[in-house]
Amino acid sequence: MHFERDRKNxxxxxxxxxxDECVECSVCLRSGCCPTEALYQPELVxxxxxxxxFSDPLKIHPETRIPGRGTEEMxxxxxxxxxxxxxxxxxxxxxxxxxxxxxxxxxxxxxxxxALGIAFEENNPVTKLMADxxxxxxxxxxxxxxxxxxxxxxxxxxxxxxxxLEVLDRVSQEIDTVFSGDIITRVGEDGxxxxxxxxxxxxxFLSINGKxxxxxxxxxxxx
Amino acid sequence: MTHTLHRRGDRESLSQDYIVFTMSAKGLxxxxxxxxxxxxxxxxxxxxxxxxxxMVTGNCHVKSQExxxxxxxxxxxxxxxxxxEQDVVEILKELKGADLGMSVVVTGVHDETEKSCRKSDLxxxxxxxxxxxxxxxxxxxxxxxxxxxxxxxxxxxxxxLVERVIVQVKRGKKTLREGAVELxxxxxxxxxxxxxxxxxxxxxxxxxxxxx
Numbered sequence: 001m002h003f004e005r006d007r008k009n010x011x012x013x014x015x016x017x018x019x020d021e022c023v024e025c026s027v028c029l030r031s032g033c034c035p036t037e038a039l040y041q042p043e044l045v046x047x048x049x050x051x052x053x054f055s056d057p058l059k060i061h062p063e064t065r066i067p068g069r070g071t072e073e074m075x076x077x078x079x080x081x082x083x084x085x086x087x088x089x090x091x092x093x094x095x096x097x098x099x100x101x102x103x104x105x106x107x108x109x110x111x112x113x114x115a116l117g118i119a120f121e122e123n124n125p126v127t128k129l130m131a132d133x134x135x136x137x138x139x140x141x142x143x144x145x146x147x148x149x150x151x152x153x154x155x156x157x158x159x160x161x162x163x164x165l166e167v168l169d170r171v172s173q174e175i176d177t178v179f180s181g182d183i184i185t186r187v188g189e190d191g192x193x194x195x196x197x198x199x200x201x202x203x204x205f206l207s208i209n210g211k212x213x214x215x216x217x218x219x220x221x222x223x
Numbered sequence: 224m225t226h227t228l229h230r231r232g233d234r235e236s237l238s239q240d241y242i243v244f245t246m247s248a249k250g251l252x253x254x255x256x257x258x259x260x261x262x263x264x265x266x267x268x269x270x271x272x273x274x275x276x277x278m279v280t281g282n283c284h285v286k287s288q289e290x291x292x293x294x295x296x297x298x299x300x301x302x303x304x305x306x307x308e309q310d311v312v313e314i315l316k317e318l319k320g321a322d323l324g325m326s327v328v329v330t331g332v333h334d335e336t337e338k339s340c341r342k343s344d345l346x347x348x349x350x351x352x353x354x355x356x357x358x359x360x361x362x363x364x365x366x367x368x369x370x371x372x373x374x375x376x377x378x379x380x381x382x383x384l385v386e387r388v389i390v391q392v393k394r395g396k397k398t399l400r401e402g403a404v405e406l407x408x409x410x411x412x413x414x415x416x417x418x419x420x421x422x423x424x425x426x427x428x429x430x431x432x433x434x435x
Contacts, residue, residue, distance in 0.1 A: 025377075025378070025379065027379045027381075027409050030409065030411075031408070031409055055378075057226070057278060057377040057379065057411055057412065058278075058279075058411060060298060072246065072248060072249065073225065073351070074328075074349040074350070074351050075244075075246055075326055075328050076246065076247070076248035076251070076326040077326075077348060077349040078326060078348045078349070079248040079251050079252055079326060080248050080251065083349055089351075091225060092357070093225065095378075096229065096376075096378065097229065097356070097363070097369060097372060097373050097378060098363075098364075098372055098378045098381060098382060099359075099362045099363065148377070148378045149377075149378060151225075165354075168357060169357070172357035172358040173358075175358055175359070176359060177358055177359060177362065178356050178357065178358040178359055178360065178362060178363060179356070179357050179358055180225075180228075180229050180353065180354075180355070180356055180357075181353065181354030181355060181356075181357060182225050182228055182229075182351055182352070182353060182354065183351065183352055183354055184349065184350070184351045185349065185350060186348070186349050187346070187347045187348060187349060187350055191337075191346065191347070193333075193350055193352075195352075196352075199354070204354070204355075205353075205354060205355035206352050206353075206354065206355075207228075207229075207352050207353035207354075207355070208234060208237065208332050208333060208334075209230060209237050209240075209330070209331055209332045209333060209353075210228060210330065210333055210350060210351050210352040210353060211225070211227060211228055211328050211329070211330045211350065211351040212328065212329050212330075212331075212333065212336050212337075212340070212347045212348075212349075212350050212351075213326060213327070213328050213347070213348045213349040213350070214315065214327050214328070214329060214340055214345045214346075214347060214348060215345065215346065215347070215348030215349075216318060216319065216322075216323070216324075216325065216326060216327045216345070217248060217252065217324060217325055217326030217327070218252060218324035219251070219252065219324075
């Protein structure tokens with residue numbers, strides 16, 4: 001957002017939304033913050049439509065049928081059986097918290113991971129935008145689009161964690177934004193969280209808080 | 224979608240911050256899930272959440288309870304926010320007894336939610352942690368601001384709004400409580416914790432000096 005002076009009446013100054021920076025999250029519209037109700041949602045056409053899909057949590061992705069920009073991931077794992085013991089789910093949320101990201105930065109991260117031979121989560125909106133999943137290439141027409149958050153999501157065998165973190169440390173210095181990292185595991189039969197020691201041993205940050213699926217969903221996946 | 228992950232703060236502050244939520248597994252237990260999610264929200268409401276909502280409709284600081292309940296659909300994600308671990312224990316016990324067949328996720332400090340599970344005779348199935356923030360940290364606001372913005376995982380509470388609220392509280396135009404509620408409203412899903420926000424603002428406001 002920036003100020004502009006009215007051409008006909010130079011004493012009048014007004015705000016202008018910077019369309020290139022706007023991620024179409026619609027929070028300004030919903031807040032009712034404009035006293036003169038001058039804000040409106042212009043009609044969006046491809047490729048700008050991806051901004052809204054990835055930034056406005058009210059928009060239900062046509063592919064995932066989930067509001068927001070992600071997937072069910074661990075939230076329904078006892079039913080889907082997606083994350084099994086010996087595997088870690090990982091997600092890297094480009095642009096989060098609050099900075100936003102362009103898809104050329106999303107592509108840099110995806111390319112670095114693809115070089116490790118990683119298979120991206122099928123039912124994920126970023127994966128759906130890939131032109132070549134084996135190389136982590138995003139469709140060229142969306143590369144300049146800016147979104148609030150775009151999640152690169154995948155699963156790895158537990159032993160590959162150090163290698164993945166090393167690559168992410170490197171590529172994080174090559175992008176013009178931030179990303180938040182997530183790690184998911186099925187709890188061990190003894191109740192242990194297998195990645196906790198591995199991450200702490202390396203002196204890396206691991207949050208004290210997080211999400212826990214308490215296993216009440218039915219039918220249970222056959223694992 | 225990891226909207227309740229990445230909440231930042233120290234243990235004391237995060238220990239007053241629990242979210243209990245549910246969603247259906249698409250194609251697996253979606254049928255009839257709207258009714259079961261209504262029952263889920265009914266159980267949460269008995270324990271006086273400080274915020275609640277449905278990702279499809281909005282949060283209780285913007286929408287009425289009736290509107291939220293009536294509009295629950297199979298694509299809904301229903302959340303409730305609590306500040307007391309004992310409430311979480313009671314809710315988990317009731318959910319276990321109700322046997323709704325819906326997946327339930329509890330977000331909070333892991334060793335405390337572990338205790339809650341044990342007290343309610345449940346065991347964690349799958350867990351998720353934050354690995355922190357990577358990349359260009361210079362683009363981020365101060366951590367004290369991030370503690371307030373990251374309570375909305377979809378980024379609907381921007382740093383600018385937090386700064387505006389701090390100024391309004393500082394100038395006596397809003398109370399701490401009113402400021403916290405203003406920050407709570409844009410978080411559509413209802414996962415923002417207004418009580419924790421009030422505590423964080425109480426800590427932060429005296430540290431800020433206004434220009435002339």
